[in-house]
Amino acid sequence: MRTQNPGRHEGLRAATAAGVLLLLTLAGCGTGTSGTLNAGPPPSASATPSAAISSPVTPASTPPAPAPPSPAAVAGPAVLARSEPATLDIPTIGLRTELLKLGLRENGSLQVPEDSGNGAPAGWYNGSPTPGERGPSVMLGHVNALGGATGVFADLRKLTPGTEINVARTDGTTAVFTVDHGAQYNKNNFPTLEVYGNTPGAELRLITCDGYDPATQLFDDNYVIYAKLKT
Template sequence: MRIKNPGHHGGVLAAVVAGILLLLPLAGCANAPNGPAPTASVPATGASSAPAAPSPATAAPPSGPPVAPATAQLPVMAASAPVSLSIPSIGLRTDLLHQGLRENGSLDVPPTAAGAPASWYNGSPAPGERGPAVMLGHVNALGGAKGVFADLRKLTPGSEINVSRTDGSIAVFTVDRGAVYSKNEFPTLEVYGNTDGAELRLITCDGYDPATGLFDDNYVIYAKLKV
């Protein structure tokens, strides 16, 4: 897996407005052991259309200087680095590595050995802070074993994800949806873009091709802080 130049802590895509491509999809996983990843799916939610603006005949005339509408701020937690991740519905518990960038600008990723933990990208917000906290894990492992994120596809909307933090608190997230993306058409802004509240992204490989022994896709779980 390789990600280039993921940006800075506190907002993974804060510099996109400057025209910088900060984050690319996971580029690879360990070779698949004996077949593809699990095939159960999580339905994606649809997007609603924006309301139409009032016509000139019915719009009220301005009574003074324009005022920007207030933006509601969702409640978040103070910064505290994650220690472990647990998802009771699929029996997952893993300690979390804290990994950043390699010298070549690519993102360091967890080892591929059986039982290897998942990792938190320490350039993303801490889980519970405003913005998308990013965690990576393999779907499979060397030697034919399951990877730590092998069962992400079994998650359904509403499933809880618990992240224990160094300050002793637990950030509880609920799954919103899961989605599969081709590595050649990965929606960088949708996955890593800044958010109004505290969110979580769990990312692994998907789309095993037995002809090549490679994974062509990524699978992403979107979750939001439970408040």
């Protein structure tokens, strides 16, 4: 059961996140080495097997500030009241994971899900709207785990338009999203505002690494699932 609250203006939070996320990096996407899942700047060149977290990356230039939402966007489709996510469930690919809450470190880099050897759960970036609020709620997960095992988001490419994604929230409700499409982007040309910018309704972004290069043992790309709140 979903509780509607069409009066909130949570798209503004997504616009703010779009600028901040140019500095975010997520380690652990390499096979047996360190990789990065970043939202804008080139990935770290580090390939040290024991590295757990990559160094923050400084963008080459400051991105333009995103425009505030238009009145039409604010008066868009109904959304849910704020409530932080607890679990992510995608039955078609057998995925169910508890969700960590990821914030920013003092140096501007993103806190990352720690892999202790059994894989790491996905994480929700708490600078983005909660799932069901207006704007894109952002979740990140590893494509693999230590020792070459599969990561929590290893099967995102199997998701097809119309697939349901369930996010259980701490208020006892479940936000149900349907997949719109997936897209692969080179990390050097990540479309930050397209992924993190304001949206007229409640949306979801699932982000992982892609484009594995055997020569470097790193992933050169990101794969993003775009989903919208089911109405």
